Amino acid sequence: MPSLRTCVFPCAGFGTRFFPATKVIPKEMLPLVDKPILQYGIEEALGSGLDKLIIVSSKGKDTIIDHFDRTSELERSLKERGKTDLLAEVDAVSSMVDLITVRQKEALGLGHAVLMAHDAVGDHPFAVVLPDDVILADDPCLMQMRRVFEETGRPVIALMEVSQEETSRYGIIKGEEIRDRVFRVRDMVEKPKVSPPSRFAIIGRYILPPDIFPLLEKTERGAGGEIQLTDALRELARSGEFYGYVFDGKRYDAGEKLGYLKATVDYALKHPKLGADFRAYLEGLFGDGKAAGDSRPPERRKNDRRRV
Numbered sequence: 001m002p003s004l005r006t007c008v009f010p011c012a013g014f015g016t017r018f019f020p021a022t023k024v025i026p027k028e029m030l031p032l033v034d035k036p037i038l039q040y041g042i043e044e045a046l047g048s049g050l051d052k053l054i055i056v057s058s059k060g061k062d063t064i065i066d067h068f069d070r071t072s073e074l075e076r077s078l079k080e081r082g083k084t085d086l087l088a089e090v091d092a093v094s095s096m097v098d099l100i101t102v103r104q105k106e107a108l109g110l111g112h113a114v115l116m117a118h119d120a121v122g123d124h125p126f127a128v129v130l131p132d133d134v135i136l137a138d139d140p141c142l143m144q145m146r147r148v149f150e151e152t153g154r155p156v157i158a159l160m161e162v163s164q165e166e167t168s169r170y171g172i173i174k175g176e177e178i179r180d181r182v183f184r185v186r187d188m189v190e191k192p193k194v195s196p197p198s199r200f201a202i203i204g205r206y207i208l209p210p211d212i213f214p215l216l217e218k219t220e221r222g223a224g225g226e227i228q229l230t231d232a233l234r235e236l237a238r239s240g241e242f243y244g245y246v247f248d249g250k251r252y253d254a255g256e257k258l259g260y261l262k263a264t265v266d267y268a269l270k271h272p273k274l275g276a277d278f279r280a281y282l283e284g285l286f287g288d289g290k291a292a293g294d295s296r297p298p299e300r301r302k303n304d305r306r307r308v
């Protein structure tokens, strides 16, 4: 069994679904409570035993690399002022990981971004994490998938059941469930406009063999005029065993506004330091209005619940 220790993070997109916030700030750097979105993906990969992490970035995304670098001046200043708690928090991020970076010079799509990592990945199996897809799970999603990969030695993609109306937003698989949560994938189609082959959508976690690279090289532009990873995966699925895993966890599309807000609320409620106060605030907001900053006396609030 070839060892799995590499993970690729495509971070080169423009973040158009989050304009204007992401006009200058990379969407991967938007904070989800108190960490940038990307850090959740990095922590998931590290927690799944992957330690060679490759960022595929583009112009204007250098803050991603800076975030995981040492910040000597800041560290010195915190030390001098005796702010040991803050120093520990900053140090934990700087020493978390040494990232490898490659650039995608043209915005030609997800498949092209993954292809840009070929040299850095080498001739080994690797994982891909799309940072926008934030997954809240006790057992990291990649770890759940890794078990299927270690058992089968074959490609594994994360799956989630979506409604019929949502199928046009995702890569959708065709296949059959062979045991609890595990699908044998036969085919897939990127963002089907009509007749989706199932309601099982591909979510942004993949474990792939290096054989995907020559397939990506041959892949022509597909949906949206971009080189789609799904189109190369389709060739891989047609040529041998290929698995899908319906992960246990909750996924958020943090790359768009509503998904980001939902993720913010759920992660804030789970935050060890902020969770209790934030819950009290929300209860006030949906309850008697007290915690929502309603300055009226309670008897006037009673029959006038806020609707938000």
Ligand code: G1P
Pocket (backbone or CB within 6 Å): 110, 130, 133, 169, 170, 171, 172, 190, 191, 201, 202, 203, 204, 228, 229, 230
């Ligand atoms: C990408 C993939 C798509 C997948 C989705 C999951 O699409 O191409 O197959 O279902 O991620 O988030 P994107 O959302 O980047 O357009």
